[in-house]
Amino acid sequence: MKKELITGGEALLRSLKNEQVDTIYGYPGGSIIPVFDALYDYREDFHQVLVRHEQAAVHAAQGYARSSGKVGVCIVTSGPGATNTLTGISDAMLDSTPIVVIAGQVSSAVLGTDAFQEIDLVGVTQPISKWSYQIRSAEDVAWAVSRAFYIASTGRPGPVVLDFTKNAQVSQVLYEPIKVDSVRSYVPYPKPDLQCIKEAADLINRAKRPFAVVGQGVELGEAHKELIAFLEKGGIPAARTLMGLSSLPSDHPLCMGMLGMHGNLGPNVNTNECDVLIAIGMRFSDRVTGKLETYAKQAKIIHLDIDKVEIDKSVPVDIPVLGDCKETLPLITELLNENSHKEWIATFGDLDKIENEKVIEKALNPTDGPILMGEVCRKVSEATNHNAILVTDVGQNQMFAARYFKYKEPHSIITSGGLGTMGFGLPAAMGATMGAPHRTVCYFAGDGGFQMNMQELGTIMEQRCPVKMIVMDNSYLGMVRQWQQLFYENRCSWTPMCNPDFCKIAEAYGIPSRFVKDRSELDAAIKEMVETPGAFLLNVVVRAEDNVMPMMPLGASVCEMILE
Amino acid sequence: MLMEKKLYTVIVYSENIAGMLNQVTAEFTRRQMNIETLNVSSSNIEGVHRYTISLWTTEWLIQRVTKRLEKKVDILRAYYFTDNEIFMQEVALYKLSTPRLLENKQISKIIRHNNARVIEINSAYTVVEKTGKTDAVLSLYKEFAAEQCVLQFVKSGRVAIVRDASVNLSENLFDEDSIRSKVRG
Ligand SMILES: Cc1ncc(C[n+]2csc(CCOP(=O)(O)OP(=O)(O)O)c2C)c(N)n1
Numbered sequence: 001m002k003k004e005l006i007t008g009g010e011a012l013l014r015s016l017k018n019e020q021v022d023t024i025y026g027y028p029g030g031s032i033i034p035v036f037d038a039l040y041d042y043r044e045d046f047h048q049v050l051v052r053h054e055q056a057a058v059h060a061a062q063g064y065a066r067s068s069g070k071v072g073v074c075i076v077t078s079g080p081g082a083t084n085t086l087t088g089i090s091d092a093m094l095d096s097t098p099i100v101v102i103a104g105q106v107s108s109a110v111l112g113t114d115a116f117q118e119i120d121l122v123g124v125t126q127p128i129s130k131w132s133y134q135i136r137s138a139e140d141v142a143w144a145v146s147r148a149f150y151i152a153s154t155g156r157p158g159p160v161v162l163d164f165t166k167n168a169q170v171s172q173v174l175y176e177p178i179k180v181d182s183v184r185s186y187v188p189y190p191k192p193d194l195q196c197i198k199e200a201a202d203l204i205n206r207a208k209r210p211f212a213v214v215g216q217g218v219e220l221g222e223a224h225k226e227l228i229a230f231l232e233k234g235g236i237p238a239a240r241t242l243m244g245l246s247s248l249p250s251d252h253p254l255c256m257g258m259l260g261m262h263g264n265l266g267p268n269v270n271t272n273e274c275d276v277l278i279a280i281g282m283r284f285s286d287r288v289t290g291k292l293e294t295y296a297k298q299a300k301i302i303h304l305d306i307d308k309v310e311i312d313k314s315v316p317v318d319i320p321v322l323g324d325c326k327e328t329l330p331l332i333t334e335l336l337n338e339n340s341h342k343e344w345i346a347t348f349g350d351l352d353k354i355e356n357e358k359v360i361e362k363a364l365n366p367t368d369g370p371i372l373m374g375e376v377c378r379k380v381s382e383a384t385n386h387n388a389i390l391v392t393d394v395g396q397n398q399m400f401a402a403r404y405f406k407y408k409e410p411h412s413i414i415t416s417g418g419l420g421t422m423g424f425g426l427p428a429a430m431g432a433t434m435g436a437p438h439r440t441v442c443y444f445a446g447d448g449g450f451q452m453n454m455q456e457l458g459t460i461m462e463q464r465c466p467v468k469m470i471v472m473d474n475s476y477l478g479m480v481r482q483w484q485q486l487f488y489e490n491r492c493s494w495t496p497m498c499n500p501d502f503c504k505i506a507e508a509y510g511i512p513s514r515f516v517k518d519r520s521e522l523d524a525a526i527k528e529m530v531e532t533p534g535a536f537l538l539n540v541v542v543r544a545e546d547n548v549m550p551m552m553p554l555g556a557s558v559c560e561m562i563l564e
Numbered sequence: 565m566l567m568e569k570k571l572y573t574v575i576v577y578s579e580n581i582a583g584m585l586n587q588v589t590a591e592f593t594r595r596q597m598n599i600e601t602l603n604v605s606s607s608n609i610e611g612v613h614r615y616t617i618s619l620w621t622t623e624w625l626i627q628r629v630t631k632r633l634e635k636k637v638d639i640l641r642a643y644y645f646t647d648n649e650i651f652m653q654e655v656a657l658y659k660l661s662t663p664r665l666l667e668n669k670q671i672s673k674i675i676r677h678n679n680a681r682v683i684e685i686n687s688a689y690t691v692v693e694k695t696g697k698t699d700a701v702l703s704l705y706k707e708f709a710a711e712q713c714v715l716q717f718v719k720s721g722r723v724a725i726v727r728d729a730s731v732n733l734s735e736n737l738f739d740e741d742s743i744r745s746k747v748r749g
């Protein structure tokens with residue numbers, strides 16, 4: 001290939017093209033202007049999305065990545081532009097989302113002088129990213145970008161940061177594409193140990209009450225079919241973590257619901273009843289395990305994970321199966337005996353009955369009083385044939401939506417699990433409409449979280465992102481209020497909130513909206529939202545003092561859920 | 565057992581690039597683990613640096629921290645050892661007053677008895693060097709101090725080599741299969 005003399009800034013864009021990037025989220029500024037100048041000539045090559053705040057650029061890139069399976073990209077300026085990305089980078093780190101964040105930096109000659117808008121971005125992001133690197137010369141660009149994409153997207157995915165000095169953006173380089181496909185100090189896909197595979201299969205074959213707990217690893221590894229084949233052959237009931245909700249369809253006969261603090265009763269209680277617990281691409285988060293000292297102590301534990309750090313991290317494992325679950329699951333399945341475990345599976349149904357009666361029925365089919373979050377979520381799920389991508393914010397709205405949405409297709413939930421970032425949802429939903437343009441994207445938020453990145457209505461307007469926004473207004477920071485009610489004698493300190501007219505705000509952006517307070521109007525309003533092309537804001541006033549139930553209180557065991 | 569506090573020595577091999585030291589120490593600081601000694605230097609392999617870090621902690625923690633270290637993209641390997649698994653040495657330098665040395669015969673005896681070496685003498689001061697275990701270099705300092713002849717004292721962090729005859733830490737650094745596929749240890 002012929003070498004060409006171009007600027008470092010343009011070399012960045014060529015390199016992004018080589019990585020098949022089609023969408024860039026960003027915000028310009030002094031020390032990244034040369035890159036944005038180069039972008040002017042690349043308007044045909046990339047969908048260029050100017051956000052309204054750099055935090056949103058990262059969350060949008062996350063939403064894009066999680067809906068498309070590709071790497072999300074954002075470009076921001078140095079200093080405040082870069083620091084505004086830190087929340088998103090941390091979020092992507094904890095939730096294993098592949099993104100590449102490119103930030104401008106002052107010229108290398110003035111590094112370390114407190115130059116205007118200089119911050120030590122590599123120093124700040126090293127602990128919250130998978131890899132963080134400063135590009136100080138144009139010659140470095142092709143290599144660094146390719147390495148960034150390789151690291152972000154392989155193994156356990158994660159965020160990569162490129163800190164791009166201004167001199168490197170403007171100086172000329174004889175550009176030649178580079179493809180990095182290995183890093184000698186990094187082994188993204190550990191080789192499966194066949195001995196462990198055999199031991200795992202033997203253990204499962206001998207089990208009377210096997211139980212699979214499934215996480216986002218299945219989604220990241222695209223191992224949905226492999227999971228179903230494994231579960232069906234072994235007759236193994238399974239439950240999913242919040243992050244893994246769409247790794248197994250809700251209506252699959254072996255799907256026993258959701259794990260965790262606000263998960264279903266059956267899978268949580270039966271975690272302490274099973275004899276073999278098979279964890280697949282999940283990391284035993286404290287929100288899933290509750291009190292570790294009493295977590296599944298009766299069971300032998302098999303843990304399939306791609307990341308060695310997760311093995312034995314918090315829960316001691318009997319048989320570790322290191323590797324990509326798309327590879328390891330079929331190896332185990334092959335050795336499994338066909339089984340059904342009917343009686344064991346029936347015990348989940350008994351617990352479901354209790355939860356249905358005490359919790360679900362009340363949440364979904366109230367006859368009077370204010371609208372409840374649970375019924376809104378289920379109705380929206382139904383109105384979209386359970387085919388939509390659910391994007392949530394954080395709080396009660398998140399837990400109700402996660403619980404009462406149903407999932408048919410892979411990659412149908414985008415939520416902030418590890419960091420629990422309020423304000424994540426709106427920009428992530430915006431990104432999801434671009435990552436999966438053929439799918440409906442439903443975004444659920446509370447009145448608090450909606451206002452944390454509400455400025456992105458501007459981007460949604462400009463880009464015509466068809467986000468269905470459901471803002472559930474309880475005039476409270478509801479999840480905190482719930483804790484205050486249950487554990488702090490109902491002292492509602494700093495949680496009641498006076499809210500604006502959200503429909504008027506939508507109107508200012510030319511986004512159609514509807515306000516609903518009466519249950520009798522809810523169905524029609526949801527229908528209108530789904531049938532209106534493009535973005536729509538549904539502002540639902542919900543019961544102020546509702547609680548997400550069941551709940552595993554902090555410090556309680558999985559089998560000690562409270563129901564009301 | 566896992567929760568008993570001991571002195572551990574961590575040996576890390578990493579690429580020789582800017583910012584690595586920060587990444588290594590950050591894994592300890594985020595848990596407020598206090599590093600006792602730290603030695604960083606080029607290794608026998610070109611482009612690869614070797615870190616020797618000692619600290620008091622529990623096996624439970626050090627197991628997890630070394631795994632996390634090894635996970636970092638530019639780190640090749642991380643191991644941990646207890647003192648009975650390694651040979652370790654520290655280097656100490658003692659700058660002594662030459663006039664005190666000349667008037668007090670005891671000081672020369674201390675140097676000889678401790679197998680220390682004189683590496684510089686002039687009319688003002690004498691520099692003595694001793695290599696040994698932490699206790700030995702520190703007790704030598706105390707002996708000199710008792711004679712009130714010490715002008716300056718410095719000791720290095722430890723460097724360590726594994727006792728086990730079958731272990732060559734740097735042998736399989738780039739061999740994917742050797743250690744990465746093993747889940748434990
Ligand atoms: C950025 C950020 N700040 C604070 C919190 C703590 N927090 C978790 S849930 C919550 C309340 C959320 O209120 P709202 O968005 O109205 O949702 P609701 O719980 O009422 O559905 C708060 C403050 C958080 N998770 N993220």
Ligand SMILES: [Mg+2]
Nearest residue numbers: 446447476478
């Ligand atoms: Mg609220």
